[in-house]
Amino acid sequence: MGNMCSLLSRPAMARLPTGSPREMIETVSEQLGCSATSREVAAHLDLHDDLQHLRQEFLVPTVADLPPSDLTLRDGSEECIYFVGNSLGLQPKNTKKYIDEELEKWAKTGAHGHVMGSRPWAWAENNLEALMANIVGAKPEEVALMNGLTVNLHLLMLAFYKPTAKRHKILLEDRAFPSDHYAVKSQIQLRGFEPSKSSIFLKPRQGEDTLRTEDILSKIEQEGASIAVVMLSGVQYYTGQLFDMEAITRAGHAQGCYVAFDCAHAVGNVELQLHDWGVDFACWCTYKYMNSGAGGLAGAYVHEKHTDTVKPALLGWWGHNLKTRFQMTNVMDLQPGVKGYRLSNQPILLVCPLQASLEIFNKTTMTDLRRKSVLLTGYLEYLLQYHYSRDEADPGKPYVRVITPSDPAQRGCQLSLSFSVPIRAVFKELEKRGVACDMREPDILRIAPVPLYNSFTDVHLFISILESVLSAHA
Structure with a gap:
C-alpha cells in the first residue's frame, strides 16, 4: 500500500497545506518524504485534525460486536470501520x-415530569430547535422537531401542494428515495389527479450516473408553468450527488413554483442555508448524520415568508x-409558521438522543465539519483511484468506479x-473484516466517512482491507 516513512522522525507541520484534496495529500506526502498512499500520510492528517476529539463523544462498535465478523480475519478487540453513517449514525455517549x-x-x-427537570416533557423539543436551526441554516422559528420524515413530508405537502388544472405537476428525480415517490404519488391522487400525468421525473443523460444542474434548471424553465412543487433531494441517497439547492430554488421561484427539499442525506452532512436560499419548505430525518437513533425525531422547516400565507x-x-394549550378551550390558538404543523406531543425518549447529538454538533461548526469532510472523502477518492482505476493493460484486474461527482x-x-x-461477494467479505458499509442493488457500495467520528486512518485501513478482498476475489 505504498512506501513507509517515519512520521516521528520529521518535524510536525504547523498546519495542513491548502488547495484541493489531491494537492493537499501530495504536498503532505512530499514533505514527509513518502508515498501519498502511505499509512503515514493518514497518520499525519489525523495528527493535524482539529476535530479528532469529537470521535470520543461516540460509541464505536468493535469488530467482535458486529455480525458477521470473522475473528480469524481481524482482531475482534479493534474498533470497526464504520462507514455507514449515511444510514444510521453512531450512538452519542x-x-x-x-x-x-x-x-x-x-x-x-x-406526571410532574411534564413540567419538571432539565427537559420538561411538555416543551423539551423546543429547547433543541435553535441548535437544529444552526445546522440547516434557518431561524429557530422556521424549524420544528416532530414526527418522522415521511409524516412531515405529507403534512407540508398538504399545505403547499394546491394543484390547479394548469399548475398541478410535481418535479422530482427519477431515483428519489422510495418514500418520496410514494408520498408524491399519494398526494397527487389525493387531489384527484393522475400521477402519470402530474409527475415529472428527472433522469441523467444517457450513459451518465448523475444529473447535470443545467438539465434540472432547463426542465424547470420548460415545464415551470405547469409545476406546482419542485421536490428534490438535497443530497441524492443513491449517487451521493449534492444538488445546487440555491440555483434550483431561484429557478423554481422564477417560474412561480414552490421549491422544497428532502434533506435526509444533507442535514449534518453539508452546509445548508435554507433561509437565505429562500427554500419554501423542507424536511429531514435525524438518524443518519444527526445520530439520533433508528426512527429518531424528524425535522421540518417552513420559510418565515409563508407564516401568514x-x-x-x-x-x-x-x-x-x-x-x-392546556386551557382546553377547543378554540385553536395556532402557533405561527412551522410550529403550527405539530400534531402531538413528542416522545421524550426520542428527544434525548437528538439532544446528545446536537450538543456534539454545537462543539464545532458545519463549516469546520465540511472542511474536514471534503479532505476526508477526497482522500478516500484519491486512494481508490490510485489502486483501483480500470487498467486497460490488465482487463482481468478488479476495478472500482466512483459514480458520485468528483x-x-x-x-x-x-x-x-x-x-x-459481483458486489454482494465484496460486501460480505468486507463485513467479515469489520467494515460497516451499505450495499444497494444492483452494483453499488455506499461508503460514507463521517467527519464527526471517522478518521483518515479509517480510510487508509478500509483501502487495505478492500485490497485483500479484491485480491482474494481475483
Missing part, C-alpha cells in the same frame, strides 16, 4: 445518560400556543462505488 434521566424522572415523579391543512393540539462542491461525504466484480 450521552444518549443512555439522558434516557436514564427521563426514565428515573418518570419513575419518581410521574400558508397554513397547515391538519391540526392537532401540539400546534396550539403553548401558553394557552467535484467536492457536488457531493457530501458519501462516495457510491460500482465494482467490476
Whole structure:
C-alpha cells in the first residue's frame, strides 16, 4: 500500500497545506518524504485534525460486536470501520445518560415530569430547535422537531401542494428515495389527479450516473408553468450527488413554483442555508448524520415568508400556543409558521438522543465539519483511484468506479462505488473484516466517512482491507 516513512522522525507541520484534496495529500506526502498512499500520510492528517476529539463523544462498535465478523480475519478487540453513517449514525455517549434521566424522572415523579427537570416533557423539543436551526441554516422559528420524515413530508405537502388544472405537476428525480415517490404519488391522487400525468421525473443523460444542474434548471424553465412543487433531494441517497439547492430554488421561484427539499442525506452532512436560499419548505430525518437513533425525531422547516400565507391543512393540539394549550378551550390558538404543523406531543425518549447529538454538533461548526469532510472523502477518492482505476493493460484486474461527482462542491461525504466484480461477494467479505458499509442493488457500495467520528486512518485501513478482498476475489 505504498512506501513507509517515519512520521516521528520529521518535524510536525504547523498546519495542513491548502488547495484541493489531491494537492493537499501530495504536498503532505512530499514533505514527509513518502508515498501519498502511505499509512503515514493518514497518520499525519489525523495528527493535524482539529476535530479528532469529537470521535470520543461516540460509541464505536468493535469488530467482535458486529455480525458477521470473522475473528480469524481481524482482531475482534479493534474498533470497526464504520462507514455507514449515511444510514444510521453512531450512538452519542450521552444518549443512555439522558434516557436514564427521563426514565428515573418518570419513575419518581410521574406526571410532574411534564413540567419538571432539565427537559420538561411538555416543551423539551423546543429547547433543541435553535441548535437544529444552526445546522440547516434557518431561524429557530422556521424549524420544528416532530414526527418522522415521511409524516412531515405529507403534512407540508398538504399545505403547499394546491394543484390547479394548469399548475398541478410535481418535479422530482427519477431515483428519489422510495418514500418520496410514494408520498408524491399519494398526494397527487389525493387531489384527484393522475400521477402519470402530474409527475415529472428527472433522469441523467444517457450513459451518465448523475444529473447535470443545467438539465434540472432547463426542465424547470420548460415545464415551470405547469409545476406546482419542485421536490428534490438535497443530497441524492443513491449517487451521493449534492444538488445546487440555491440555483434550483431561484429557478423554481422564477417560474412561480414552490421549491422544497428532502434533506435526509444533507442535514449534518453539508452546509445548508435554507433561509437565505429562500427554500419554501423542507424536511429531514435525524438518524443518519444527526445520530439520533433508528426512527429518531424528524425535522421540518417552513420559510418565515409563508407564516401568514400558508397554513397547515391538519391540526392537532401540539400546534396550539403553548401558553394557552392546556386551557382546553377547543378554540385553536395556532402557533405561527412551522410550529403550527405539530400534531402531538413528542416522545421524550426520542428527544434525548437528538439532544446528545446536537450538543456534539454545537462543539464545532458545519463549516469546520465540511472542511474536514471534503479532505476526508477526497482522500478516500484519491486512494481508490490510485489502486483501483480500470487498467486497460490488465482487463482481468478488479476495478472500482466512483459514480458520485468528483467535484467536492457536488457531493457530501458519501462516495457510491460500482465494482467490476459481483458486489454482494465484496460486501460480505468486507463485513467479515469489520467494515460497516451499505450495499444497494444492483452494483453499488455506499461508503460514507463521517467527519464527526471517522478518521483518515479509517480510510487508509478500509483501502487495505478492500485490497485483500479484491485480491482474494481475483
